[in-house]
Amino acid sequence: MSAPADLNIDHVATLARLALTPEEKAKFAQQIGDVLHHIEQLKKVDVSGVEPTAHAAPVFNVWADDVSKPGLSVEAALKNAPAQRDHMVVVPKVVE
Amino acid sequence: MTSEPFYQTIAQLAAALDAKRLSSVDLTKAVIARTKAVEGRVHAFNSFDETDALAQASSSDARRAAGQARGALDGIPIGFKDVIAVTGQPLTASSKMLANFVSPYDATVTTKLKNAGAVVWGRLNMDEFAMGSSTENSANGPTSNPWDLTRVPGGSSGGSAAALAAGEAIATLGSDTGGSIRQPAALCGVVGLKPTYGLVSRFGLIAFASSLDQIGPFARTVEDAAIVLGAIAGYDERDSTSFQTEIPDYRVDLKQRQGPWKLGIPKEYFGEGLDPEIAAAVERTIAFYKGQGCEIKEVSLPHTQYCLDTYYVIATAEASSNLARYDGIRYGHRSQNASDIVDLYFKSRAEGFGAEVKRRIILGTYVLSSGYYDAYYLRAQKVRTLIRNDFLATFRDVDALITPTSPMPAFKIGEKADPLALYLCDIYTIGVNLAGLPGISVPCGFTKSGLPIGAQLIGQPFRESELLAIAHAYEQAHDWKNKFPAL
Numbered sequence: 001m002s003a004p005a006d007l008n009i010d011h012v013a014t015l016a017r018l019a020l021t022p023e024e025k026a027k028f029a030q031q032i033g034d035v036l037h038h039i040e041q042l043k044k045v046d047v048s049g050v051e052p053t054a055h056a057a058p059v060f061n062v063w064a065d066d067v068s069k070p071g072l073s074v075e076a077a078l079k080n081a082p083a084q085r086d087h088m089v090v091v092p093k094v095v096e
Numbered sequence: 097m098t099s100e101p102f103y104q105t106i107a108q109l110a111a112a113l114d115a116k117r118l119s120s121v122d123l124t125k126a127v128i129a130r131t132k133a134v135e136g137r138v139h140a141f142n143s144f145d146e147t148d149a150l151a152q153a154s155s156s157d158a159r160r161a162a163g164q165a166r167g168a169l170d171g172i173p174i175g176f177k178d179v180i181a182v183t184g185q186p187l188t189a190s191s192k193m194l195a196n197f198v199s200p201y202d203a204t205v206t207t208k209l210k211n212a213g214a215v216v217w218g219r220l221n222m223d224e225f226a227m228g229s230s231t232e233n234s235a236n237g238p239t240s241n242p243w244d245l246t247r248v249p250g251g252s253s254g255g256s257a258a259a260l261a262a263g264e265a266i267a268t269l270g271s272d273t274g275g276s277i278r279q280p281a282a283l284c285g286v287v288g289l290k291p292t293y294g295l296v297s298r299f300g301l302i303a304f305a306s307s308l309d310q311i312g313p314f315a316r317t318v319e320d321a322a323i324v325l326g327a328i329a330g331y332d333e334r335d336s337t338s339f340q341t342e343i344p345d346y347r348v349d350l351k352q353r354q355g356p357w358k359l360g361i362p363k364e365y366f367g368e369g370l371d372p373e374i375a376a377a378v379e380r381t382i383a384f385y386k387g388q389g390c391e392i393k394e395v396s397l398p399h400t401q402y403c404l405d406t407y408y409v410i411a412t413a414e415a416s417s418n419l420a421r422y423d424g425i426r427y428g429h430r431s432q433n434a435s436d437i438v439d440l441y442f443k444s445r446a447e448g449f450g451a452e453v454k455r456r457i458i459l460g461t462y463v464l465s466s467g468y469y470d471a472y473y474l475r476a477q478k479v480r481t482l483i484r485n486d487f488l489a490t491f492r493d494v495d496a497l498i499t500p501t502s503p504m505p506a507f508k509i510g511e512k513a514d515p516l517a518l519y520l521c522d523i524y525t526i527g528v529n530l531a532g533l534p535g536i537s538v539p540c541g542f543t544k545s546g547l548p549i550g551a552q553l554i555g556q557p558f559r560e561s562e563l564l565a566i567a568h569a570y571e572q573a574h575d576w577k578n579k580f581p582a583l
Contacts, residue, residue: 007462016416016461017423017438018454019446031515032459038516039405039472045479052477053484055307055337056532057294058557062336076200082430089426092437 007032102130102263103580106320109266110168113160120160120171123266124153124215127173131218131264134583139239140249140259142178143186144218149173152215159213168323168347170213175265177256178219179226180311181300182206185216189302190234191224193422193429193448203300204335205269205311205328212327217265221255224450225419226276226304228252229521230512233452238509241284242581243547247506250280250521253314257284260314262583267324268314273304274407275501275525277312278537282501282550285539285576287567288314289321292557293532294339296325297332305414306337308407308529317577318538318568322346325560344561353565356389360494364400365524371504377541377549378500384570385498393494397486400527402479404519407526409463409476416460422448455515484531491556496566499524501537501550524552534560538567539576548576 009029013020020028071077074087083090101109101123112118128146135141156171165171176182179189181199183206188194202210210216223233231239231254239254241247242262249258253270257280260268270277272290281288289312296311303309313324326347331340361382366375386392424430424444431443449457463472490497503523512518528535534557537550551570555563571577 006468009458012458012462012465015465016457017420017441017445018449018457019442020454024451024454028455028458031455032462034514034516035408035459035519036462039409042402042405042409042475042479043471045399045402045475045482047475047478047482050478050481052474053480053530054477055293056484056530056557057337057339059294059337059339064333064336072200079200080197080427082424082427091425092434092440094437 007036100263101126102266104266105316106168106172106266106323107317109172113171114165120153120156120215121150123171124149124173127217127265134262134264137240137245137583138242138258138262138264139237140221140255140262140264142188142190142219142221142236142255145185149215149217156213156215166211166213169209169327171215172266173215173217174209174324175218175220175256175259175268176206176216177222177253177268177270179222179271179302180205180269182216186219187302188219189225190222190236191448191450191453192235195235195429197427201300204297204332206300208328214327218259220253220259220268223252223254224453225302225415226252226271226273227415227452227456229275229279229518231255232509233450235450240509241506242583243285244506246508247547248283248509250283250502250506252276254280256314257281257286257288260284260286260316261581263580267320269311270314271301271309271311272529273308273411274529275522277314278525278535278550278552279502279521281314281537283506283548285548285579286314286316287318287321287536287538288312289325289536290528290534291325291329291560292534294337295329295341295558295560297330297335297338299332299334303418305411306418307414308411318536318564318571319347319350321536322350322564339558341558346561346564349561350564350568353562355566355569356391357495357566358391358393358493359385360393360395360490360497362395362397362400362490362497362499364397365499369503369520369523370500373543374500374503374505374549378498378551381540381551381570382498384573388569395490395494395497397490397527399479399483399486403483403527403530404523406476406479406483406530407522408459408519409472410480410530412456412460413464413473414460416457416464419453419457424448452515480530483527487527487531487533487554496563497554499552499554501525501552505543505547505549528554533557534563536563536567538571541576
């Protein structure tokens with residue numbers, strides 16, 4: 001397991017699409033470092049031959065019938081959009 | 097027992113409604129008046145809509161007058177944690193990110209409670225996106241514990257626990273990812289049930305950690321919790337992890353099932369860090385069961401020391417993925433200061449999320465990132481298997497386990513500034529989520545300074561009937577349910 005010193009907060013914040021202030025970066029790096037230090041003890045567990053558990057529900061490969069059902073109206077679906085026009089969400093220009 | 101309607105149980109109120117001694121409108125008015133009287137001190141709600149609640153109550157009274165009442169919940173005001181969708185009502189997760197969001201549809205539990213005739217009442221405060229153990233991480237400010245207003249109610253469903261303890265609802269719903277129903281229930285002196293993973297649909301619940309989240313009731317009594325559970329449990333095709341199982345009549349079951357039971361005491365749950373007054377109260381609870389002829393057996397859950405770390409890897413990883421949807425495009429907060437579309441994502445998320453949410457997104461993103469996935473996330477999933485196997489092994493010998501719910505009683509608002517110190521509040525509850533088991537916290541006494549204490553009972557998957565019966569047996573022999581905070 002990697003040491004907490006490996007935490008490159010700029011890289012991770014970029015992956016998370018999260019703009020952090022210099023103060024947040026310093027604070028989070030220290031706090032998350034403490035938590036990662038605590039998590040280091042997981043490497044003491046012998047997990048050889050152990051299958052991972054993704055969730056504890058005894059259901060797998062759940063299929064839904066391929067049948068269309070009524071859903072939200074366009075108005076209802078767009079009701080919470082920060083900006084909209086002509087039944088579409090308005091976003092900043094993506095291509096020049 | 098107080099005669100105030102807002103402090104009565106669902107069972108008592110349903111009898112009064114059926115006997116026409118009380119109307120749902122009068123009951124709902126009493127709850128609204130109580131809420132207005134105490135809310136300035138408790139701050140359990142993010143918002144409430146009294147016109148809507150009274151309209152629902154009026155419909156309930158009309159049904160009852162026509163002989164078409166739908167059962168014990170018809171006309172009973174039930175509060176909702178502000179993370180469960182109700183059509184036309186705000187859904188904020190106590191986050192600036194969703195400050196203006198209004199639900200376009202009902203969660204499945206909402207539909208089920210509406211069908212049962214319940215009065216859907218209010219939006220209850222919580223830690224932002226259910227991340228926390230004190231309800232201090234709310235964009236709307238903290239909720240106070242009704243037993244001591246300078247202390248936290250626990251979290252993340254602190255508003256749900258505090259509202260019930262203060263008489264601002266007859267029962268409430270919360271969600272539990274690592275203890276977020278059971279821990280606040282213990283700190284506020286009420287019953288809190290986290291059902292087996294898969295028993296209650298998560299459709300319409302804002303996702304935090306999808307493999308751990310489960311909706312459950314807060315109630316004054318175990319019987320009331322059984323009534324609410326019976327209404328919300330059941331298979332839902334819109335939640336692919338919901339389980340197809342027959343839902344028993346929990347209320348009938350809890351009275352019919354009698355002990356003695358075999359109860360396990362996991363020795364790892366009584367070690368360092370446990371408040372001595374809580375240890376003593378739980379020991380007395382164990383002694384009660386022994387006196388009833390139950391066989392008490394010490395058991396071991398050897399991977400307990402790894403639960404917290406396993407949880408914080410898995411929960412933050414899933415959260416970082418689930419919260420990627422909040423990008424300022426289709427709904428939620430959108431930054432007005434962005435230069436282009438990518439900058440819009442970065443700034444909308446920076447402005448919309450609070451500190452604890454950002455911390456967990458960063459941690460979760462890190463443990464899932466290239467080069468670290470096997471070391472953290474995959475390893476944690478494997479340790480999770482060992483933790484679950486520990487629990488399942490004990491159930492070969494015992495029917496249920498008894499532990500403290502929380503290592504400490506309610507602490508002062510602002511007392512725990514360090515995230516890691518706060519994470520330790522959940523050490524006795526998170527194993528249950530990792531293993532997908534049902535767990536219930538029942539009041540089992542008070543500290544010398546008058547703060548409530550809860551005992552946790554942990555049951556076998558999908559055997560809520562038995563778990564509720566065991567909890568009910570204790571509750572019936574004790575008077576904790578008849579104690580109310582001086583507000």
